[in-house]
Amino acid sequence: MIAMAWTYLPSEIHVPAGAEVSFVVSSADVIHGFEIPGTRVNMMVIPGQISRLTHTFSTKGELHLVCHEYCGAGHQTMNARVVVE
């Protein structure tokens, strides 16, 4: 995924429940956060670097991916949807 002010691309992802999912993320502009509250998915996204993290979602449902590092005027609106199916 790509993080940029103030969204993630893609802004919605579908992942399988019970499978190990690898997130590979970079930033197109400034430092952003990458957090899915209620899970251990939590990392910084830094321009020029690739952030990687694996996670297994055990239950189906819709989760929100949010930016937890202040990145400018639209920071509080920066999110994406993660659908575990």
Ligand SMILES: [Cu+2]
């Ligand atoms: Cu932000």
